[in-house]
Amino acid sequence: MGYEYLIAGLPELHAGDKAPMTVEQLEEQLAEQLTDSDREQLRLMKCRASYGTCAFIRDWQAFNRDLNNILTAEICRKHGFDARKYIIGEMPTDIDSTVKALSQIPNLYERERQIDAVRFAWIEDRTAMVSFSLENVLAYYLELQMLCRWDVLTRETGERIFRDIVADMKHGINGKL
Numbered sequence: 509m510g511y512e513y514l515i516a517g518l519p520e521l522h523a524g525d526k527a528p529m530t531v532e533q534l535e536e537q538l539a540e541q542l543t544d545s546d547r548e549q550l551r552l553m554k555c556r557a558s559y560g561t562c563a564f565i566r567d568w569q570a571f572n573r574d575l576n577n578i579l580t581a582e583i584c585r586k587h588g589f590d591a592r593k594y595i596i597g598e599m600p601t602d603i604d605s606t607v608k609a610l611s612q613i614p615n616l617y618e619r620e621r622q623i624d625a626v627r628f629a630w631i632e633d634r635t636a637m638v639s640f641s642l643e644n645v646l647a648y649y650l651e652l653q654m655l656c657r658w659d660v661l662t663r664e665t666g667e668r669i670f671r672d673i674v675a676d677m678k679h680g681i682n683g684k685l
Contacts (some may be wrong), residue, residue, distance in 0.1 A: 512640040514541045518648060523628040524621075527655035534652055538645065546642045553646055564634065564643040568650065571630055574600040575607060579623070582611035616670075617663050624654050 514537070519528040538550060549562045556569065577595045584591035591599075607626060613619040628651060635647045 510640040511541065511642070511645055514538075515640050515644050515648070521648065521651045521655060523625050523651075523654075524658075525655060527652055527659050529652070531649070531653055531656050534649060538649075542642075542645070546645070549642060550646065550649065553649070562642065562646070564646055567634065568631075568646075572627070573597060575623070575626065578604075578607050579611050582608055586611070617666050620661075621658070624658070628654060 518534075518537075521528070539547065542550065545561075549565060552562075553565045553568070573596055577597070577599055580594050581591040581599060583589075584594055610619060610622050610626065613622060631647045631650055635644055638644060
């Protein structure tokens with residue numbers, strides 16, 4: 509089934525922009541307009557299931573896993589940890605130097621923004637030749653999730669969360685000593 513009217517009615521998304529709606533608002537629209545089987549594919553994607561009939565979901569999960577594995581391996585190497593303990597599945601052999609370089613960005617906020625830019629670009633590349641399909645709907649959902657995340661995550665919020673995590677860790681360590 510094509511989703512011409514649904515997709516044509518959605519505002520355009522661009523990496524780095526403000527989200528034009530919440531994920532919940534999009535989910536309301538999708539609940540009314542997707543077929544039962546397509547709603548199930550969305551549900552599988554949301555729960556990060558790497559199975560299902562949709563190749564886009566399987567490819568997205570594999571891409572995201574590989575991206576995270578590359579970044580994890582680079583960070584482990586930098587800090588002298590055994591990366592094999594932290595890798596999920598197999599380590600990809602074709603490591604993109606651009607992705608590898610992301611782990612070297614010292615500013616955590618900027619690093620996360622750049623990682624999401626790589627994800628956004630993958631989604632855009634993957635759906636460039638597809639129109640009005642479930643794949644476009646799922647891509648839109650993923651992109652909106654990223655934009656919504658950045659709408660609430662400011663540098664100050666990130667620093668506060670990081671300080672809270674460190675304080676909790678220190679409290680946990682002190683409480684056990």
